[in-house]
Amino acid sequence: xxxxxxxxxxxxxxxxxxxxxxxxxxxxxxxxxxxxxxxxxxxxxxxxxxxxxxxxxxxxxxxxxxxxxxxxxxxxxxxxxxxxxxxxxxxxxxxxxxxxxxxxxxxxxxxxxxxxxxxxxxxxxxxxxxxxxxxxxxxxxxxxxxxxxxxxxxxxxxxxxxxxxxxxxxxxxxxxxxxxxxxxxxxxxxxxxxxxxxxxxxxxxxxxxxxxxxxxxxxxxxxxxxxxxxxxxxxxxxxxxxxxxxxxxxxxxxxxxxxxxxxxxxxxxxxxxxxxxxxxxxxxxxxxxxxxxxxxxxxxxxxxxxxxxxxxxxxxxxxxxxxxxxxxxxxxxxxxxxxx
Numbered sequence: 538x539x540x541x542x543x544x545x546x547x548x549x550x551x552x553x554x555x556x557x558x559x560x561x562x563x564x565x566x567x568x569x570x571x572x573x574x575x576x577x578x579x580x581x582x583x584x585x586x587x588x589x590x591x592x593x594x595x596x597x598x599x600x601x602x603x604x605x606x607x608x609x610x611x612x613x614x615x616x617x618x619x620x621x622x623x624x625x626x627x628x629x630x631x632x633x634x635x636x637x638x639x640x641x642x643x644x645x646x647x648x649x650x651x652x653x654x655x656x657x658x659x660x661x662x663x664x665x666x667x668x669x670x671x672x673x674x675x676x677x678x679x680x681x682x683x684x685x686x687x688x689x690x691x692x693x694x695x696x697x698x699x700x701x702x703x704x705x706x707x708x709x710x711x712x713x714x715x716x717x718x719x720x721x722x723x724x725x726x727x728x729x730x731x732x733x734x735x736x737x738x739x740x741x742x743x744x745x746x747x748x749x750x751x752x753x754x755x756x757x758x759x760x761x762x763x764x765x766x767x768x769x770x771x772x773x774x775x776x777x778x779x780x781x782x783x784x785x786x787x788x789x790x791x792x793x794x795x796x797x798x799x800x801x802x803x804x805x806x807x808x809x810x811x812x813x814x815x816x817x818x819x820x821x822x823x824x825x826x827x828x829x830x831x832x833x834x835x836x837x838x839x840x841x842x843x844x845x846x847x848x849x850x851x852x853x854x855x856x857x858x859x860x861x862x863x864x865x866x867x868x869x870x871x872x873x874x875x876x877x
Contacts, residue, residue: 544569544605550685552692555788555817558807561800562689563790563819568672571708572602574681575670576610585668587611592660593670594653596621598821599706603670604635615660615667617653623825647755654756673706674759682712689713690720693814699725699767701803702818703752703795704736707761709818714765725767725813727806728863729798732771736761737863738851739771746774752795763868770802770845773857775838777801778830781823782837791823794830801840805860 540546548569553561579585590613593603600616607614614635618627620642630637640652661667672678689698698717702710710726717724732742734753747753754761772780781797784790796819803815823831845860853859 542605542609544573544609547605548573548681550688550819553788553790555790555800556807558811558813559803559815559817560693561784561788561790561792561796561817561819562685563792563796564821566598566601566822567709567818567820568599568602569605570681570685571672571678571712572599572606572670572681573609574684575675575677576603576606576612578677578680579668580610585612588613590615590664590667591670592617592657592667593672594650594657595619595672597623597626597825599672600630600635600637601626603672604630604633607635608633617656617660619649619653621649626825650754650756672708672760673754673756676708676760678706678708678760679712679715682709683716686713686716689717689816693816696814697723697812699727699803699806699810699813699815700818701727701799701806701815702729703799703820704728704730704734704761704766705752705754705795705820706758707736709820711760711762711765713818715762726765727768727770727802728766729795729802730769730771731777731798732773732854732856734771737763737769737771739854742771742854742856744773744856752777752798761868763863764865766863767865768806768860769863770798770805770860771854771856771858772798772801775836776843776858778833778836779838779840779843780804781826781830782834783840785823785831790819792819793821793823794826795820797830801843802860804840805845 547565550564592615594617596619616637618639714726731747731753732744777798780801784800799817803817807815845858848861
């Protein structure tokens with residue numbers, strides 16, 4: 538196949554067998570699926586038009602995905618970027634035609650996200666012709682993952698399947714599993730979170746080295762559908778790093794920190810449920826984690842010696858690694874208000 542644009546090629550994932558019960562679905566950059574489908578649908582609906590400026594807040598891979606989608610569909614792109622966006626990513630965004638501004642440096646991840654959203658609102662007030670993509674809240678971002686789910690169904694038509702991945706904005710795991718369960722309600726979903734994320738109630742547990750981007754949140758995301766999740770794992774930075782290093786060392790897979798955290802959680806889940814196939818979401822490559830994670834490989838722990846503490850609720854969470862059965866429960870309004 539000759540692709541009409543590089544984005545159409547980059548979005549397609551590879552399936553990599555790690556063990557008998559563990560398969561990695563590896564993306565160059567997973568959110569390309571989400572951004573392409575969202576922009577295409579908005580154009581089809583007439584909600585946006587060619588040449589219009591699309592704007593959003595991002596910590597990295599959505600910014601890249603949106604810049605590619607805008608390049609693909611002749612749109613303008615403006616990114617309000619987290620301080621965690623590295624110089625390589627920023628350079629790519631600018632060369633692709635996006636305008637980029639980063640909020641002031643902050644070690645407080647909640648403040649970082651709040652500053653980005655505040656700045657987006659200021660820009661919209663000044664330039665009402667811009668369209669806010671709202672990757673954290675608009676469920677149009679679920680659409681692109683339906684195509685991924687159909688690929689998975691084709692690849693594993695008779696497998697008892699468990700999907701394991703970072704929760705993040707909720708669209709990737711949610712979009713995949715909603716589509717998969719349309720034909721097989723038994724598909725399990727295991728979400729992975731960092732300590733400090735409000736999404737499933739760990740905001741009172743602070744990990745000084747946590748990198749929330751791509752896996753958790755310090756503000757409430759409407760795109761997270763709590764009732765889709767069967768189980769959850771919370772990991773600190775050191776455990777996530779150890780999983781990431783082990784994935785490269787043992788399987789030669791150079792992937793990001795959320796993938797490494799998912800790999801560690803999936804390894805545990807596969808031991809508990811050897812009758813199921815565990816599909817680990819590898820959302821992006823490891824390039825933006827080169828200094829924070831891979832350069833520190835000597836500090837990585839032996840993953841075979843690590844195991845989580847089983848808890849029955851978020852109030853029992855304990856670092857560095859906890860897990861609980863979620864049982865597809867809805868998020869209670871009182872808890873959501875507390876997180877906000």
